[in-house]
Amino acid sequence: MKARLLTAIIIITSVITTCSRPVYAASDAEKPVTLRICNWEEYIDQGDWGEDEVIDLESGDIFGENSMVDDFEEWYYETYGQRVNVEYSTFGTNEDLYNMLTIGDVYDLVCPSEYMIMKLMADDLVQPLSDEFFDPETETNYYIKGVSPYIRNIFETHDINGVTWDRCAAGYMWGITGFVYNPDVVSEEDASTWKLLENPAYRRQVTIKDNVRDAYFAAVGALKSDLLTSDEFRSRPDYAMALQTEMNDVSQETVDNVQHYLQQVKDNLYSFETDSGKADMITGKVVANYQWSGDAVYAMDQAEEDDYYLNFAAPKESTNIYFDGWVMLKKGISQDPAKQQAAEAFINFISRPDNAIRNMYYIGYTSVISGGDDGRVFEYLEWNYGAEDEDEATDYPVGYFFSGDPDDEDYVLTVPEEQLKRQLGAQYPSSEVIDRASIMVYFDQAKSEVINRMWIRVRCFNILTVPVWVWATIILAICAIVVFLLRQKAAKEKLYS
Amino acid sequence: MRFSRKTLGIPYAVFLLIFVVAPLLVLFYYAFTNGQGEFTLRNLTDFFTDPNTLGTLFYSFALALTTTAVCLLLAYPTAYILTTGRLKKNTVLIMIFIMPMWINFSLRITALKEILDLIEGNLAYHPFLNSVIGMTYDFLPFMILPIYNTLAKMDASLIEAAKDLGANDRHAFLRVTLPLSLPGIISGVSMVLLPAMTNYVVLDMLYNSTYIMGSLIGSYFSAYNWNGGSMIALILLGIICIFNIINDDDRGETAKAGGALL
Numbered sequence: 001m002k003a004r005l006l007t008a009i010i011i012i013t014s015v016i017t018t019c020s021r022p023v024y025a026a027s028d029a030e031k032p033v034t035l036r037i038c039n040w041e042e043y044i045d046q047g048d049w050g051e052d053e054v055i056d057l058e059s060g061d062i063f064g065e066n067s068m069v070d071d072f073e074e075w076y077y078e079t080y081g082q083r084v085n086v087e088y089s090t091f092g093t094n095e096d097l098y099n100m101l102t103i104g105d106v107y108d109l110v111c112p113s114e115y116m117i118m119k120l121m122a123d124d125l126v127q128p129l130s131d132e133f134f135d136p137e138t139e140t141n142y143y144i145k146g147v148s149p150y151i152r153n154i155f156e157t158h159d160i161n162g163v164t165w166d167r168c169a170a171g172y173m174w175g176i177t178g179f180v181y182n183p184d185v186v187s188e189e190d191a192s193t194w195k196l197l198e199n200p201a202y203r204r205q206v207t208i209k210d211n212v213r214d215a216y217f218a219a220v221g222a223l224k225s226d227l228l229t230s231d232e233f234r235s236r237p238d239y240a241m242a243l244q245t246e247m248n249d250v251s252q253e254t255v256d257n258v259q260h261y262l263q264q265v266k267d268n269l270y271s272f273e274t275d276s277g278k279a280d281m282i283t284g285k286v287v288a289n290y291q292w293s294g295d296a297v298y299a300m301d302q303a304e305e306d307d308y309y310l311n312f313a314a315p316k317e318s319t320n321i322y323f324d325g326w327v328m329l330k331k332g333i334s335q336d337p338a339k340q341q342a343a344e345a346f347i348n349f350i351s352r353p354d355n356a357i358r359n360m361y362y363i364g365y366t367s368v369i370s371g372g373d374d375g376r377v378f379e380y381l382e383w384n385y386g387a388e389d390e391d392e393a394t395d396y397p398v399g400y401f402f403s404g405d406p407d408d409e410d411y412v413l414t415v416p417e418e419q420l421k422r423q424l425g426a427q428y429p430s431s432e433v434i435d436r437a438s439i440m441v442y443f444d445q446a447k448s449e450v451i452n453r454m455w456i457r458v459r460c461f462n463i464l465t466v467p468v469w470v471w472a473t474i475i476l477a478i479c480a481i482v483v484f485l486l487r488q489k490a491a492k493e494k495l496y497s
Numbered sequence: 498m499r500f501s502r503k504t505l506g507i508p509y510a511v512f513l514l515i516f517v518v519a520p521l522l523v524l525f526y527y528a529f530t531n532g533q534g535e536f537t538l539r540n541l542t543d544f545f546t547d548p549n550t551l552g553t554l555f556y557s558f559a560l561a562l563t564t565t566a567v568c569l570l571l572a573y574p575t576a577y578i579l580t581t582g583r584l585k586k587n588t589v590l591i592m593i594f595i596m597p598m599w600i601n602f603s604l605r606i607t608a609l610k611e612i613l614d615l616i617e618g619n620l621a622y623h624p625f626l627n628s629v630i631g632m633t634y635d636f637l638p639f640m641i642l643p644i645y646n647t648l649a650k651m652d653a654s655l656i657e658a659a660k661d662l663g664a665n666d667r668h669a670f671l672r673v674t675l676p677l678s679l680p681g682i683i684s685g686v687s688m689v690l691l692p693a694m695t696n697y698v699v700l701d702m703l704y705n706s707t708y709i710m711g712s713l714i715g716s717y718f719s720a721y722n723w724n725g726g727s728m729i730a731l732i733l734l735g736i737i738c739i740f741n742i743i744n745d746d747d748r749g750e751t752a753k754a755g756g757a758l759l
Contacts, residue, residue: 093719095719095720096719098721099723102721204619204622205619205621211719270619270621270704271704273704274701276701276704283611285620285704448720452722455716456549456550456713456717456720457549459713459716460549460553460708460713461552461553462548462552463548463549463551463552463555464548464552466555
């Protein structure tokens, strides 16, 4: 009987699994390539746009009908004559992704942030990109043809153990950190410094990110505010390098100071948030919110639907520039050229300017793609932000991103003035903000441990701070309970004896 | 082989083995090893020598205890009225208490947040109170149900007997109803206490300023310190085991006492 039951179960499960398998592959002689992609949640165009959402550029309409992944599968078959089957999954934080990989989940292509890319590179888990990927002559190499010179420069000048980032990683989205704030309550000046966190005028009305790296950066910015904003420091010939060194200072002294600072400001803050910050900002529970620029754009967009206008400011001390980028994993690709080709094709496909625009429109972050010879990304910016009324408009140069020359006159937008403090300023920061942007590098094992321990100390409740009267009450309560129980027991024994 | 009733238990046994026993073994392994896989007790000693982790344990415990007490105070009278009251539409009333459980809990917490915000103005000034309210809101049905069940099953003639023997209402309740409903209270308490110590998702959704044991475990894992995180999970498990052992002792005694009463 048991055996029969077992067979029944096996039959049922096998039927279910066969049914759920994709059916199209059957007719193809060639086996489809399976590409396992792991990306951030809600970080790619899922299609299904409403009719009114068409991006009608002069060079043609852009519209997300199907999901990006489906479009890729189709495009890959048309271009390479081979079927690809994308298994798409998502992760919540860089740390989650790393834990998933440690447990043994295998992916071919993942999209972590810059410091996690550095960690994966240091752990030797990353499969370098092929030489063909960098050939601008190939028609379908959209990434290398379209990536912004500004981003490209950063990827080429940073390295891990002598290997530059660009050999291993292709950028996807980028942005800076700063404060989304309600301009009716918070002045621009107050919001433009990390010291907003400690500002008693906004007691319990400002949120900070609940993760150690972002909190650390903000605290360092606030602690070193005087130094970082001094003219002397600003005019140093090696300013960019010096700034990066200061912002990545993990000496014991700084770690202790940061711990002290965060413990101090904790009482002045509304909360440490992981995801609730945007909603709290939109509903007006808080007046300022430490945010990544992409999420800031989202928050501002959402608020505007209720005629509620929020602004974004990048702190004057320094802003943290971050990237998310695609890396192939050695364990997944496992020397399979078909797989590597599909993975690189995926990067190229989503880097095609129209697809980059679709993703940007859908998720609110800024693509690293400037388009190269293809003018559509800039056209999209004009379409999105361009001023309708010339009188109240102002010039906004974005040449640093599109051509590498901040003064390039071909890349100057004419936009309504308030946009400088709103979505545009967050999505494409001015070159002045970019000048004071700093990358936050990955710290080695020992340093990470020190910082993580510091963070737990900040977040935890220290038992030594429990006042004496609480202890006294607890001891009294325990004594009372014990005495009561003993008396009950004695009474019972007396009753039954 | 003959088909017996035991065969029906196999699916559950398999489920238990894969999803409860196996992960528990993994937990034990990580808790007592260091990053290199060597046996160590450091995770344990680290926890009990750090004032911060101990403080979090203390805070979570205070929070959980308060939540449980509030739940009990709300649930017991409710359950009592439901069973003894002359309310005709009992089932409908119970539905009202159970219904919130059918609504997605994240939705409920989001709604609660808005309500609290309306009342308090700024949530950040009352972190402990808000946490207790959030947790109570989430766990109250788990307290009402077991108490209601024991009370409903109780023989009403016992109280009549007590009254015949000269007990007034107060005495009948304290000496008969309350001791006999103890098993319900105990299972209610154990269903609320531990989750309340670790369920940081509720606090996270409210606005995340309180840090409890669950958050601490999360922090350890996101710092890739699986060993420390597992040890904390294990310590919590240990605490609950201790509670259950005490409970069992009590229950044995109550049963004895109940038997003696009859």
